[in-house]
Amino acid sequence: MQRKKLWGGRFVSEEDPFFAQFNDSLSFDRCLLEADIDGSLAYARALERAGVFTRPERLKVEKGLRHVLDANQRNSEAITRSQAEDVHTYVEEALTENVGVLALKLHTGRSRNDQVATDLRLYLMRKEKAIEKAITGLLETLANLAEKYLQAIVPGYTHMQRAQPVLFSHYLLAYGEMLTRDRQRLREAMVRASVCPLGSGALSGTVYAVDRDALARDLGFSGASQNSMDAVADRDFVLDFLFFASTLLMHLSRLAEDFILYNTSEFSFVQMDDSVASGSSLMPQKKNPDALELLRGKSGRVYGHLMSLLTVLKGLPMTYNKDLQEDKEGLFDTVSTVESCVRMAQTVLEKITINPDRMRDAATRGFLNATELADYLVAKKMPFREAHGVAGKIVMRASELGVALEELPLREYLTFSPLFEGDLFEHLSLEKALARRKERGGTAPTAVRQSIRSFRKRIASK
Secondary structure, X not given: OOOEOOOOOOOOOOOOHHHHHHHOOHHHHHHXXXXXXXXXXXXXXHHHHOOOOOHHHHHHHHHHHHHHHHHHHHOOOHHHHOOEOOHHHHHHHHHHHHHOOHHHHOOOOOXXXXXXXXXXXXXXXXHHHHHHHHHHXXXXXXXXXXXXXXXXXXXXXXXXXXXXXXXXXXXXXXHHHHHHHHHHHHHHHHHHXXXXXXXXXXXXXXXXXXXXXXXXXXXXXXEEOOOHHHHHHOOHHHHHHHHHHHHHHHHHHHHHHHHHHHOOOOOOOEEOOHHHOEOOOOOOOOOEOHHHHHHHHHHHHHHHHHHHHHHHHOOOOOOOOHHHHHHHHHHHHHHHHHHHHHHHHHHHHHHOEEOHHHHHHHHOOOOOOHHHHHHHHHHOOOOHHHHHXXXXXXXXXXXXXXXOHHHOOHHHHHOOOOOOOOOHHHHOOHHXXXXXXXXXXXXXXXXXXXHHHHHHHHHXXX
16 A cells, blocks of 8 residues: 655655655554644634635534544544554545545645644643643542551651651651642643644744634643744753653652562561552562552653653754654653553552551661750750760660660669759650651641641642
């Protein structure tokens, strides 16, 4: 079958078959079918405004375009049998079968350069809205967990060493902050994506009075691009999304790493549900956190897509170059990866079992209240650096005796400083240690309750 293309009038020899395969993009840019048809519907209306189409012609073209879309929605595999080089060619061919020569008229003043840039922005804007909604759902799940386990105490870590006790809810809200920033980053990317390049032509603009502002409004963009050359050459909006996605996946990977550790028998802070874990083909006792490991692993492929496109763009002369075809496969894969990872993270968290007793037990071991000991001496007017040194020596003594700080007798404390009194042991309790950190952003129960209320308000913000 003769391969279909939108060009070739000045060519004499036939295309090399391997070049045709190398050059084609229909296998992946078919994702843009709906966006391409929506862009064509709007452009048909613009051509009517410009006097290129009569109203009856425009209505006939619109009907034909909707028929193409409906046919592909009924049979999504039909497009794969086409010999078209890309989705734009496919739509024009399918439309020609429905409306004849009017389909060829639809391309008046329009280049594939501004067409593909428009399609890509439309596709991404719609996906971004769906992903924003999914992130909001994940944020709500974190808020629900934080409220449910408000009283649970867990060790906080630095350098993977037990450091200070914190509320588990406070720990969860830390990831809530990260994901809230991710959602804001996505919203900012959506604003920059909402610029309509249609009507820019190949690079120099159009001679037809299509009313680009009306065209932008018709397609749901916030406005029309300001420079025709930049409009067809720009892929910053793709980079914006890829950077957002890389940062989001980095945060999800960190969360996954924590929960992989906390799920081990060595920690046993949490237990993954059987429905999101797998077993071993050899070891019957194994229950592997595959969902979390995949979340951790998939960040790498998204990083790769970001670096790939940055590298493609870095040496391109103005304006459009075929190199820009390389913007799509990585973007499409990133979109599907982000969609699946956000959904998987929410599913894992919704089904996870928390072990507050094990968490609390771990928080009582390892001298996590050593800072409280130093703060006690500071309250007695000892300079902090001196108090820090005294507390360190007391930790060494407690370690030698194999006891916790709150189990060390007062007489032992008095050998280090006469400032210690009987109120010391209440000061060292986990509850008191947490309650004292009541300033905004701290881990005190009062502060965390306020943080959850504030967090829920921000989740609901538009």
